[in-house]
Amino acid sequence: MNASSTALPGGTWALGDSTVTRFGYGAMQLAGPWVMGPPADREGALAVLREAVAAGITHIDTSVAYGPRVTNALIHEALHPYQESLFIATKVGANRDAQGGWPTARRPEDLHKQIHETLQTLGVETLDLVNMRMGDAQGPKPGSLTESFETLVELQRNGVVRHLGVSNVTAEQVAEARGIAPIVCVQNGYNLAHRHDDDLIDRLAADGIAYVPFFPLGGFTPLQSEALTAVAARLEAMPMSVALAWLLQRSPNILLIPGTSSTAHLRENIAGAGLALSDDDVAELERIGR
Template identity: 55%
Template sequence: MTTALSAGTLTLADDLTITRMGYGAMQLAGPGVFGPPRDRSEAIAVLRAAVDAGVTHIDTSDFYGPQVVNEIIKEALYPYPEDLHIVTKVGARRGADASWNPALGRDDLILAVHENISRLGLEAMDVVNLRLHTHLPISEDSIAEEFAVLAELREQGLIRHLGLSEASSAQLTEALTIAPVVTVQNLYNVANRQDDELVARCEREGIAFVPYFPLGGFSPLQADELDAVAASLDTTKQQVALAWLLQRSPAIALIPGTSSREHLRENLAAADLTLPAAAIAELDAIGG
């Protein structure tokens, strides 16, 4: 039976070992990542099924919902298994119109960390990612002021480890002058390969690279090519895309999201899919 452990683990610190196949909780909110889920009982069941399958890496944020997803995670999983690590993001706020708004001021960041801790029922967050941008392309602005706030909270014991979301290599370099970084979470998939060099850097430096939107941003032609590879292997395009990422680098940890237990099982099954060299060559060509 496929479990999250089929994809192996990443040890990022003495107290932080995560399954490479994690779970992203964003889709547990309502449409547009706003409001309550259509089926709260299924959302709870999905979380419990993920943990039962060995997932020890759940990605969330208090701006999913907002608040809704963290409350569901606590309802489903508290008290948490000792080996479960919950990763959150700060740096944005949701408007009443479901808009995504930057919230990178000192007070915003401190409040967001406290809110995540409170709603999840934790004493401290395992990992907090600083979400730097609300849209692409990624800028090269200094992040020292914002990251230093999270570093202070780490020194206070409210955060154990720090990460970045939607960050450039230069911003990672700047952050590392302030505090250790254990994760970088950026858009990356078969078709979106702009961070190839950053993936390689994370592998060299023992940092987890956590791609989001494994099927996001494909052109119709690229999607057709992915479908063709999946058909040739008698599997799904989602499984192919996830398997490609797992084989792309041992530093990659995945957080595919779903609000369905059936889709959760399909995602986990990607850990058992070994892509042959010919398929990898076809997929590499998609990204140009």
């Protein structure tokens, strides 16, 4: 079992040779509207990052595509030189266009460029974790990831990347990646209402591989459900707190990276994720996504 106890909800998990808090922080919302441009409140964004680390969070997720390059620059300004315990996960495989789209960028030359920009903007010589992002903005798509993933494996051999993962992928692509090189995590869209990866999560847990759900609270369309509202009312809690707590109780290999641009909301998320759900609560919530 990789999990153990810590002051933050959920304890910790081993990502490769590092131990991280299962409750982490996703930096995407620190960029401007639709993840483009600088934040409206730069000092507020820096304060959120510093508050996350002060709260004990050791797992921060980012991408050079956020902004683009905006969240990486904020992380560097707020937290560099980084604490030894801080683990920064990033991803490659997509760019941004002038319309705010997410065009794919997975050719070897694209990936080398993104890795170089990530190293530069974060101010490090080696990246803790790089997730190979597949699919598109609508979700995973079938197809081989071999060429792209092998490029990251080459960079790992060269000492530029410590650990590898995959993101926005099908179960078949997870198996394909694992046939090429070890991975430490899978990052896919998953929450109470979208349970397509249930079997995959259980298989990964058995093999000691983390599952990191993005949009754990529904993303740009927050989760809404009568059952979620009912359980929250019974517990005198916010529905989003119940959704986070359910994820932590769902499986010990699930790592949370909820994002926010508010220090108050960050504290609410941490407190809410620590809710204890009864068997009856869980049974009622389980019906939402099934």
